[in-house]
Amino acid sequence: MSGTAGERHQRGPALGIARLLLVTATIVAIWMIVLPWLGSRPAISRHIETMEAAGVQPGAMFYTELERLPLRSEWIEQHLVLWP
Amino acid sequence: MTKDVLLPHRHGLHEDSAAIIIGVIIVALSLVIGWNARPTADAGSREKHPKGWRNPLSATIDKPQSWSDSPARSLVVVDKKDPAKVTPVSRAILLGMAWVVGVSAVGTLLRGRSLLAVLPGACALALLGGLAYLMAAQKVINHYNLEYPLWALLVGLVIGNTVGVPKWLEPSLQGEFLIKTGLVVFGAEVLFSRLLELGLPGLLTSWVVTPIVLVTTYLFGVYWMKIPSKSLCMVIAADMSVCGVSAAIATGAACKAKxxxxxxxxxxxxxxxxxxxxxMPPFIQWTGMDPIVGGAWIGGTIDATGAVVAAGEMLGRSIDDKRPAEVAATVKMIQNSMIGIIAFAVAVYWAGWVDRDAAGPKSSLAAEAWRRFPKFILGFIGTSIACSVLFTSSPELSLLIDGAISGFTSRLRGWLFCVGFVCMGLQTNFRELAPTLASGRPLVLYCLGQALNLALSLAMASLTFGWLFRKVVEP
Structure with a gap:
């Protein structure tokens, strides 16, 4: 009985480490193979190039992380009544 | 030593007080150092300093840069005009991790806990935060706006659900403290003057629609869909109606969400x-919608700021017009600036009404509400008000604030959130949410709230940007 419990105790961390290695290998494969391949597809690579050329920071969580602060343009001042 | 570590608040400050002290010191430090390094010529010129004065602290912190094939590329910045010119940022990335370890260490000391027990784990967590940032910096991930909190949670979840949290790491899991400190620092970025950038049309699109959608979605989730957790309804309502992840973090902390x-x-x-x-961009183009209205609609409905700018740019590119991107980004910026007020209102509502204990002692309502109120919100609002006042005081101070934010505080806030989310992932037990998840109700709530958001934002954008405040200008 104690042998079985001992085995279970031994198997627990080993199983956890095996799971961690499996998930890590999957993540590495996705980031090193799948995503670079996806990024080389014409539609996606065109999208990325366009955004980079425009200086867009698509991963920005808040406006302060943008490359350019969004400030109102001359067009907006000329065509919108900002304060009636 | 274990007993020593586990004793909560032994002769130390409360977590919220420590977060406020550290957050305020970080913001003040960046402003003082920025002021001491102010430029001698054209100090008040925004043309010369479009992102504010360069803050010397910017050299002490950075994050992994965008990469496509090799993660090694994340350690260098490539000059856009001259791709052969590369600047290494590995030192600044390591220093960024060191800042987080420093904040954890000072927080530990202020809270009267054992520093030695926390330091090794804090270093390991900072490295895991770096790994999450590295995953988020992959170009495809980055350009489709899958932000770092998702990967930080994933890193934590994978470890927590496979090998579990090692004993030596447990004392270092201070996710809530790091996020609260990050929010106090984040307050410096929530500048009230930005609210007025698009005048009344911008205010109406953001300030009328957003609170209506937030309150309606919350009430709908609690009373009609009968979702048992009110805090879950509030966090979903806030991230969907205000500005995504940052709003979820702020309101989640305000209503003490799990x-x-x-x-x-x-x-x-x-x-x-x-x-x-x-x-959204092809749909707007397909319907032939006014590009300005389309831009305002995108800005009012898409959750994340980066995605708003990208969608506005996509719309603008398809019709060769820069205006939709400008309007979209500015509307989003106005919504961004609402976070402080929304988080404060949620904290007051939660402390005063939701968390009330009917069977508790009969002290006055105000005293009870104050006891439950998450005090770190005061630090968040305080840094926001102080920086907003400084920002509007003079052109020089506005450039000082912009430089401190873009060069230092926003980067440090990002690191604090990132490592905070790794801690959260390590401690997350999705089994607790299994019944709610299996019912699919959070997803339905998000969809219904977003449908309302789309309809109301379109109506308001058409009314304000398309008709009511549009000048008749001769071509």
């Missing part, structure tokens, strides 16, 4: 952000 609830809300928000970013 880690699992915040993780779920962030996951939902990011998935819908990607879908809306891809679908």
């Amino acid at each position: 880690k699992e609830e915040l993780s779920l809300a962030i996951g939902l928000s990011l998935l819908f952000t990607v879908a809306m970013m891809v679908v």
Whole structure:
């Protein structure tokens, strides 16, 4: 009985480490193979190039992380009544 | 030593007080150092300093840069004009991790806990935060706006659900403290003057629609869909109606949402952000909608700021017009600036009404509400008000604030959130949410709230940007 419990105790961390290695290998494969391949597809690579050329920071969580602060343009001042 | 470590608040400050002290010191430090290094010529010129004065602290912190094939590329910045010119940022990335370890260490000391027990784990967590940032910096991930909190949660979840949290790491899991400190620092970025950038049309689109959608979605989730957790409904309502992950973090902390609830809300928000970013620009173009109205609609509905700018740019490119991107980004910026007020209102509502204990002692309502009120919100609002006042005081101070934010505080806040989310992932137990998840109700709530958001934002954008405040200008 104690042998079985001992085995279970031994198997627990080993199983956890095996799971961690499996998930890590999957993540590495996705980031090193799948995503670079996806990024080389014409539609996606065109999208990325366009955004980079425009200086867009698509991963920005808040406006302060943008490359350019969004400030109102001359067009907006000329065509919108900002304060009636 | 273990007993020593586990004793909570032994002769130390409360977590919220420590977060406020450290957050305020960080903001003040960046402003003082920025002021001491002010430029001698054209100090008040925004043309010369479009992102504010260069803050010397910017050299002490950075994050992994965008990479496509090799993660080694994340350690260098490539000059856009001259791709042969590369600047290494590995030292600044390591220093960024050191800042987080420093904040954890000072927080530990202020809270009267054992520093030695926390330091090794804090270093390991900072490295895991770096790994999450590295995953988020992959170009495809980055350009489809799958932000770092998602990967930080994933890193934590993978470890926590496979090998579990090692004993030596447990004392270092201070996710809530790091996020609260990050929020106090984040207050410096929430500048009230930005609210007025698009005048009345911008205010109406953001300030009328957003609170209506937030309150309606929350009430709908609690009373009609009968979702048992009010905090889950609030976090979903806030991240969907205000500005995605940052709003979820602020309101989640204000209403003391569970880690699992915040993780779920962030996951939902990011998935819908990607879908809306891809679908909305062609839809707007297909309907022949006024590009300004389309831009305002994008700004009012897509959750994440980066995705709003990307969608506005996509719309603008398709019709060769820069205006939709400008309007979209500015409307989003106004919504961003609402976070402080929304978080404060949620904290007051939660402390005064939701968390009330009917069977508790009969002290006055105000005293009870104050006891439950998350005090760190005061630090968040305080840094926001102080920086807003400084920002509007003079052109020089506005450039000082902009430089401190873009060069230092926003980067440090990012690191604090990132490592905070790794801690949350490590401690997240999705089994607790399993019944709610299996019912699919959070997803339905998000969809219904977003449908209302889309309809109301379109109506308000058409009314304000398309008709009511549009000048008749001769071509």
